[in-house]
Amino acid sequence: MIVRGDQHIAIAGAGGWIGLATLDLLEQALGDALAERISCYGSTERSLTLRSGRQVQQRPLSQIATLNATRIWLLHFAFLNKDRAEAMSEDAYRTVNDTISATVLNAVSTLPVEAAFVASSGAASKVTDPFASPAMRLYGQMKLDDEARFADWAEGHGRRAVISRIFNITGPYINKHQAYAIANFIMDALADRPIAVRAPREVFRAYVAIRELMSLGFALMADRSAPVIRFDSGGEAMELGRVAQNVAQVLNGGSVNRTAITDAQPDRYVGDDRVYTALRHAHGVEAVPLSRQILETADYMRGLVN
Template sequence: MARAAALPRLAEAVALAPAACDALRRDDRRIVIVGASGWIGRALLAGLFDALGEEAARARIACFGSSEREVRFGDHGIVQQPLDSLADLETKPTILFHLAFLTKDKVGGMSEEAYVTANRSLSGKVLDALGSIGADRIFVASSGAAAFADDPDAAHDLRLYGSLKRDDEQAFGAWAESAPGRRSLVMRIYALSGPFINKHETYALASFVIDALADRPIEVRAPIRVERSFVPVREVTSLALAELMSEGPPSLLIDSGGTAMELADVAEAVANRLGGSVERAAIGEGRPNIYTSDPSAYDALLARHSITSTPMGEQAAQTAVTLMRQIA
């Protein structure tokens, strides 16, 4: 309980940066979120409700996903509509967050043809609807996997996922370049942190945080060197809002930022903030697993909008906010 009391409140962990809040006040575009029930979508919703207030947020936000359902985020909920109804929205100036995609962990559970068809259909529905609904700003959550699309040494599922993400990058960038007044920000996201983290069995950070909260040693089991660069979800959403609601080039493609860290150093940062010890398996001679970004363009945008980067320890605390129930 003492450890829980030391964590930030959810509102603090999702709070949008001042530059994003200022942008929301001076720009009244409708905000459409495709993929609202996912990690970034829920964190964005929580940040928007906190920044705008519930009444204004409900009047300004429209959510879409695979089916009609209520998306919960903290004490609030909002109904997302089926993606097929996106094109039925009234035409008005809109900033759209395209966050929906079948990730590479889905490759093994379906045929490759079905996987490719499903993702191309999803992105096609978004792209086809942009003009009719009046969208002139779009944020696309791409993936660092796009950098491995043509890497012969990368795993097949990573190359397939990456190639589809790269197709999205090109399609939405071309949309922004095709008419005056449009802007796109496509971000290749490498590693996220923060509230509403999902796939707890897949993400090392979730495992580390849960171990620390449960007073277990934080185990790093990888027998090779593993490097990742983390950014908090609130930083990503803040940067997207601040940049797209300001003037700039029609299309931007950037990597997410963060400092490249070996998983043992990530675990140490978690332990230093949340308590506990780290047990790191011996690192052998195998090929290192390096999945880190080039943060230069991201850092330049942070500086442009006076957004302060978040140390890894505090990223761990923000991630822990919605993981406490895992140890109940």
């Protein structure tokens, strides 16, 4: 990943999967300059440990507006995801996410932020889907609201908002291994178990590596051709049975046990790869093949399961 310019990079939600993976990429790009070029914020003050062993201090998100820097790029990864919507009351969930959004929006409005990367979600495309769960629709609506706020900020202040609806990603720091299909398949393969695909319907997913996604994100923040750019994460759409076969082949795993498909309603959660691919090509970002994504994700997970 190439980080163009000398902007200070503020990361809201640094301790989550995407935040930690991005910190890892920034460490590779900036080396020892990382400490002076980045500031991390999250729900609590704590130390974040990268794969290299480097410790990065995270400060409370409430302190983000006190950042002292002359040129800033802000990465907005802070949000309670769908699993929290399932566990909380709707009012509580809305209150927390509205507070997070308002805190970050205040920071981009009052600090010299030149560009912001807003990590939205593919759930924003499911708001009116009658087959989506109430938690998915609620999460998606709040992500839609967040997209609109930051687009308005960029257009009203002459700044740049790069808004990405993230569907399915791979790479180090992956979490929720039981919830994410590809992580579950990798766990089975690493444990020498048959890979189980339990969905009783066709399930389609498309994967991109975090390092690919964020390389594009940084390139787009540097491109000031328009105040707002929106794109979905892309990748080739595959049914989970085929994804599992890829995992088994790459990791020299065993068999794949695919539950019989008895439900005619497919589950399709993929972004617009045509726009994503066009943006990649325009900015010279190479695609990471699925086989490489699997290896890189498994390398990280292997250290967790052994």
